[in-house]
Amino acid sequence: MRSRNGNHYFSHRLCSIILLYSLSLSASEYLISYRYVVKDASLYNESLMISHAMKKCSGTSYEPLQLESNGSKNLSKIISLNYEIFIDYIHKLGLDVQHNEETINAQNKSTTILTLKTKCFKVDFNDNFARIAPLK
């Protein structure tokens, strides 16, 4: 018969295994959103939001992008190093365009907002590359 301490350690190990397993499942999934505002033909505001997915995303990946990671596993850092490539990639995926223009007594004002609605991305980290693919 096992001791009380032994049983306690067993349940502790089991819980930690389950926790690590669940973390490993969602660790490579990120939620990314992007938005920028252009006012009167000039860039006014730009924001890129990156966060870990708190729960597992469903869907299959498509149109992947490979970025140089140089051994890093920090997605924000990898994206900041390859910012222009990633922004071009986001544009290709599709952005919502919202444009409003107002002309009062022949004086024109315009606002254009381009948005990537929060999307789940699957990220695989290799030694030198990070493979990013949205889930559909």
Next chain:
Amino acid sequence: MKNRLLIALLFSATALLSFETFQVVKDTNGSIIIEQVASDRQTPKIVESPVCNTQDQSVEPLLEGEEELFISVVGQGVAPMNTFSPAQAYALAKRAAVADAYRLIAERVRGVRIEGQDLIKNMMVKRSTIRTSVQAMIRNANIVETTFKEGLCEVEMEITISRTDFAQ
């Protein structure tokens, strides 16, 4: 009594005749002419409005069957005043130009919603307002060429669309 009635009738007839009437006439060229017809039979005042002749303009092609529609636009953007370097100015101007190009594509594909309002007081235009808005989702647009000259960035963008790109 009869005289009073006759005078009243005469007054009402003159009042009716003093109202100005307008007549809208379509010219042979297709332009609209608004004619103000005066009651005292004077020569009519003609105001010509610059209206585009729809027959001369090229009609937007329609997407039919398995056909693909090719759209090419040029977006323009300028850099903000408070930039630290020409490289930053270029990057920011390009972003603005890309947004403008996306807007132009959206206008071509989805169309523009236009609202106009004119406030006229004492026969004078006090406030003239025109509001336009566009909403669309654009993907797979390609940048063909980017030029940056004297603070203005121009981005030439192309997109090929087919019926399958639209949600059924």
